[in-house]
Each structure stands twice: as C-alpha cells, then as structure tokens.
Amino acid sequence: MSAFDIVKKLCEEQKISVVELEERLSFSRNSLYSWKKNKPSSDKLEKVADYFDVSTDYLLGRTDKKRYYDLTEKDEKDIQNELKKIINGEEVDSAFAAFDGKVLEELSEEDRELLIASWENTLRLTKRIAKEKFTPKKYRD
Incomplete structure (x- = not known):
C-alpha cells in the first residue's frame, strides 16, 4: 500500500x-x-x-501501529494474563492487589461480567497511558 x-x-x-x-x-x-x-x-x-x-x-506502510503508544499483541496478552491473575485473586503488581477473589462469586453474572470488563478497560488504558508517557523520545516515531 x-x-x-x-x-x-x-x-x-x-x-x-x-x-x-x-x-x-x-x-x-x-x-x-x-x-x-x-x-x-x-x-x-x-x-x-x-x-x-x-x-x-x-x-510509509512500515508498521500497522498508527501511534507509538498503541498496544501491541504482546501488550494485549499481558493485559489478559494480568486480568486472569486479578480474577483468580493471585498476587498482582497493580492497584488490584487488595482485591479479594471471593467478591466475584457473590455478584450476579451480569455484574461480574461488567466488573471484569471494567478491569480489562482499566488495564488497557493504564498500559497505553504508560507507553505514551514513559516511552523515551528516541523510541517514538
């Protein structure tokens, strides 16, 4: 192209x-x-x-990423892995560390799905903001 x-x-x-x-x-x-x-x-x-x-x-068609801070496949996999840890109540290095996995069991299915979707969006947004803010200038396009 x-x-x-x-x-x-x-x-x-x-x-x-x-x-x-x-x-x-x-x-x-x-x-x-x-x-x-x-x-x-x-x-x-x-x-x-x-x-x-x-x-x-x-x-110039050299990359599919429109911006240097767009998430890559690796970033998406990392987000999914982090989300699984949060859902399972495992130790995580984030604001969700204080989350007790038993809370999900007490929620209705709809509320549970909404909470998980909210966490996923939060992880995605924080990762993108971190890339935008902390990527050294020499690695920006």
Whole structure:
C-alpha cells in the first residue's frame, strides 16, 4: 500500500477529501496524488502525520501501529494474563492487589461480567497511558 493509499484511507475515516486535506495543510493541488509514484518529502510527510496524529512509519506502510503508544499483541496478552491473575485473586503488581477473589462469586453474572470488563478497560488504558508517557523520545516515531 502506498503512502497515498494510506492517506486516502485516513481521509475517508475523517470524512474529508484528499483535496480538502491539501487545502487545510496549504499544499499545492494534487501534491498528495504525486505520492502514488514518488516518495513524499519529509516535511510534507510530517505535516500529514501530525494532522492525523499518526506516525510517519505508519504513513510509509512500515508498521500497522498508527501511534507509538498503541498496544501491541504482546501488550494485549499481558493485559489478559494480568486480568486472569486479578480474577483468580493471585498476587498482582497493580492497584488490584487488595482485591479479594471471593467478591466475584457473590455478584450476579451480569455484574461480574461488567466488573471484569471494567478491569480489562482499566488495564488497557493504564498500559497505553504508560507507553505514551514513559516511552523515551528516541523510541517514538
């Protein structure tokens, strides 16, 4: 997939045309269309990446991660493992350490599912925030 195809897809997600993006970024008309055959210049690539809040590597098709702090498959597996530990009442290194696993048994099935979903979302959000906040600048895209 070319850089242009990726930009076009991002434009569709934002419900704007490529021409409208060019106007918003003060690019000359059809300059983004030239990305179909030519490599984009670094300054224009950065402007487009900043506009869509994605990495330049994502625009160039080098990665599927839009942002450096997006969760990877490994992160998702870690979250699921942590969640299992919380549910089973095992020792965990988080705010859930004080949780008593017996509480889940006392809840209705619906409340139990809601609580587990809430924990999962909390783990996912804290992991993403930690990556965003603590990733050294040299590893950011």
